[in-house]
Amino acid sequence: MADKIKFALALLLVAAGVAGFYLLSEQATVVRVLAVLAGVLAGVGVAWFTEAGRxxxxxxxxxxxxxxxxxxxxxxxxxxxxxIxxxxxVVMALFLWLTDKSLEWVLYDIVLKWRS
Structure with a gap:
């Protein structure tokens, strides 16, 4: 149960970092990116101590x-x-093209006589 709480806390820390990016929209881009990095690092730090993290x-x-x-x-x-x-x-493309044209010739010219 403690691992689930730690993992939930880690997810909340990451979400807080992302939220900080948007809440600090008036600040410099560097500060906003640092907020995300801080949230992710804090989340990873907490998740590290869970069983799943280990x-x-x-x-x-x-x-x-x-x-x-x-x-x-x-x-x-x-x-x-x-x-290779x-x-x-290329060989397969030529084979399939020849097969297609041969079947087309047999069906349309010989069997159905559509082109004569």
Whole structure:
């Protein structure tokens, strides 16, 4: 129950920061943006101490570990793969166009005799 109250308080702090942006419409833009940042930081600070916040921190750290394991393709591999995809798209477009025109010829010229 305490976590739900903390999370609700965090949401209220973020909402207060956004409301401060509009309530301070007469102030400089920097002050308005700082109001939003203060609300968001305060909300994150309160949410950090909830169970969901702790789970998120663990999840984020696990995500960083997994991203470090990824083997990213080189520029050459990326360009080769992109070229293969483009070539395949062109071949498929030609195949579908030829299929469409062939069916059109068979149906309209041979079967229905609409163009003769």
């Amino acid at each position: 789970q998120f921190v663990v999840f984020a750290s696990d995500t960083i570990v997994e991203v470090k394991k990824v083997v990213w393709p080189t520029r050459k591999e990326t360009l080769q793969t992109t070229g 995809v483009f070539a395949f798209v």
